[in-house]
Amino acid sequence: MQKTIPLKDIKFVLLDMDGTLLDLYFDEYFWGHLVPQKYAEKHNITLGSAQDFLFKTYRSHEKTLNWTDIDFWTRELHLDIQALTEQLKHLVEVHPHVIDFLEMLRRHRKKIFLATNAHYKVMKIKFKKTQIGKYFDSVICSFDVGYPKESIQFWHRAEQLLKFDKEKTLFIDDTEDVLKTAQEYGIKYLLFKAVANSKSKPKVSHEFPVIFDFRELM
Secondary structure, three states, X not given: OOOOOOHHHOOEEEEOOEOXXXXXXXXXXXXXXXXXHHHHHHHOOOHHHHHHHHHXXXXXXXXXXXXXXXXXXXXXXXXXXXXXXXXXXXXXXXXXXXXXXXXXXXXXXXXXXXXXXXOHHHHHHHHHHHOOHHHOOEEEEHHHHOOOOOOHHHHHHHHHHHOOOHHHEEEEEOOHHHHHHHHHHOOOEEEEEXXXXXXXXXXXXXXXXXXXXXXXHO
């Protein structure tokens, strides 16, 4: 891995949040269980029926800004998504060795950027719970630029705002489609975070170098 990712040649590190730095268990439990449970109670239907309907509805908005827009889902489902997020925030956790990794980057004077599709209201809740916000030189959210990370336009705008050098940038994400777009844009160093949800099996990538734990980069 050290040969694949030469730290000395990297000046900018872009990091995804959910699944990469933070355990995706929170998000998958929230959208897969809590929201369907509340929806089922509201409409007096079974949890299974609610999950079937909601999973289909979620998928119809995948790779769009709606996907992570809690204001959109509040209107769409007539549920207070922000309040439910606050209710479950005790499940928000940082992946092992993330803080050690971020502190190492600081010691090596790297520029550290968060690049996320997360809604800023959710990001605020997660920053407060985990205290990871203090490690970033800047944060760019898909809602700031008007495009999700799966869109090439996101990366054009991100480079303008963050002023990183594509040839000296490492980007880590747990979603292959996002990494493919970053690769298309020209980000030189890319890593796939295989363990997104600590309670699920690691994911597989046949296209990108994989890390399971941030210790591997230290």
